Amino acid sequence: MPTDRIDIHLQPAGEGDIPAMAALWAEAFPEKPVQRRDRELREGLTFGDLSDCWVVEVDGRMAGALRTYRLTTHLWGHALPTMGLAGVAVAPDFRRRGIGRRMCIEALRIARERGDVLTALYPFRTSFYRDLGYVLAGDLHRYRFRPEELAMYPGWDRVVRAPKTGLTEARDIYARVAARSNGLLDRTERMWSFCDREGTYIYLHRDPRGRATGYIVVRGRGGPPERSRLRVLELVAEDREAYLGLLGWLSVQRDQWGRITYDALPGENFHRRLAHPRTASSSMSRGLWFHSAAILRGPMFRIVNLEALFALGEPDGEPPVDRPDDWVETLQVRDGQLPENQGRWQGGERVDPTLSPTINGVRSIGDVTALLLDGRLPGQPVPPDGWKPNLGLRDLRLLDEF
Template identity: 40%
Template sequence: MTETYRPARPEEIDDVARLKAHSFPAPNRGHEWWENFLVNGPHGGLEALWVTEDQGRLIGSCQLLWMRQWISGVAMPVMGLGSVAIAPTHRKRGLATRMLIAGFEHARERGDVASILYPFRASFYESLGYGLAGEAHQYQVPPALLPDDKQERLRVRMVDGDADEAAMRAVYREAAQRLQTGQLDRTERNWRQSWKRDDLAAVLYWGESGEAEGYAIVRYRADLPIDRRFIEVEERVWLTLRAQRGIYAWLSSLGDQWREIVYRAHPEEGFGDRLSEPRLPLLSAPNWGLWFPSATLLRGPMLRVLDVPDALRLRRLAGTQELTLALEVEDHQIPENRGPWRVHIEGGRMEVEPYTGGHVDGTLRLPIDTLSRIFVGALAPWQAMSGGLAVIDRPALIPRLDQSFSVPKPWMFDRF
């Protein structure tokens, strides 16, 4: 094996762009588009490029993006894995797996405790230790089905100018830190390049105090034939229930211009309960006897813990549980994660050190993808145990673990 794995050099952008264009052929995404994206993309540039070289030729590439993700109120350093490309002549040889395992080690060395991605095939990334870590319920409904509130709707105004954009960013940051888990700690580059497009618009909800309490970013799907056009809610954030009602009310008022709204709801949002008729249109999805379809389940984000002890030390916990576990992790790619670890839970924190014996309250054994899902809040410990994804020698401890790891289900708007 003569492959080497390393960061890309500036003079290799042309070669990497050619590789990407072969791997992701699409209209309007040729060589020049990829060159610009790899240098000026919204989530990273040359500093994030990782390549595989064999006998002087680049045969593989991906992005190891520098990111911070809010998990349990902590902005954690994570590696965003993007645009994995293998030369057409080198596929089905295990090259992607070897390149990514080398990338894991590189990310660990620079301090990343986890990695996030959107998969081209979930099963491939599950084999590398990633677990599914996010869901959305997608509705496509006429605006009039949303609840109106004439008073709260008056507090919704279009985003116009730098002061409004600053208010929108402040709302996002507070919600990501205090109310949600899974969202990115956005940089100036993210904000500047990820949403300012001609087909997007944004509104803010202003509270009685004069402070912004919520916003929504929508996309005008005017690129479609007239009879199929709709408005798409790309992002919505609120800090108060009044802001939530105001944004719903504003969306409900758009029926004169748009026949339908596409809305992706957080699983815990209860969006279907707000609709006057939650049933999907006839024949849009199969029913089940007297049961009717209401929304489409979307899945996408995946997460992998790269550094078990450091990730657990950063993770804040709920409640006041005190508990000591022996933790054994099955990790085929990163042997340093396997442990066993002594994990002491107290005061909403975890102390982690190698386990060399002595008293523990129980022993927990699980694969890294299951640990990753529990870590980010996508899977409760009881669900892992009942599904055979994890084993604990003292089942009576499961309710205490559930309480400790409880956070809102992960939610992430940013795609990369």
């Protein structure tokens, strides 16, 4: 069927759509069987529920579906309503007709109309979403190392297995750190369900007064020492002492685990903490150079409501960090999907919906989003008084994958 003959319109999913949605997502994303997807849709998803699901029907058949989660992202001291776009799937016999693209554009409209400022996703192909205004936002450096290559930092002996109330303490730590970080989400109880998986353990770092100031979530794969693996799922610390204590605890695990996998933020400079930063079992990558970490990239972000973003702060406020070299009073924005964002902006207000070829340069909505995430967007809301990034890390970190 030619593309121009297909009328694409997202409609809210109902209980009657569950079997078809479960079958579509099981086919598009085979990591979960159809029975599990059906059960999740009926009982509730990790990041939302059936009310977040949308479908497209063509001639009485489900041609596509997606989810628009209601999330809250912390960025430069502000909590921003965010649409988490997920599960974008088109039935195999409806592909290559522009359906997926038009579904996503409608989802952007849904996000804007319900009050979201940002949207975030994990892309199946970055070029597809870059054309829709999204920009890659975060980097992680994945290190695989032997525990003895990490120093036994002071405080490792104050790391203890979390008691039954440990998850509550970890959630409190996370909430405090999230408010002083870039990219972390407000978490619901269901979003902590990954801790319930068999073989997953939480350990808390306590300061000398007994207060929990950091936590680590790990999952192991046993076997002979040379083949055993310990995966760090999360390491969240409120201060340097807790951070070093948790790293020291990893070093102490050398008696049980042969290798540790840890995804570090670039700002952690984690390679400087390893006695030998070469990735286990890797060969020389270039002459006398050696491979030390793999770079992981993602998620992607996009601004959906520039006016609402600017309204969060003082119109004449300075950016939270140094101005970029090309900072100008007038910001010209091009947005091919949401025309409300397009035009010339001054002092946080759109003064003209048209673009001038003679005034300044024109930035795409993706470039504008990148400036926001980096804290360099002219006119973006300044952080609250006294706000400083946790551990001095300005990197964007989104622990949750939806």
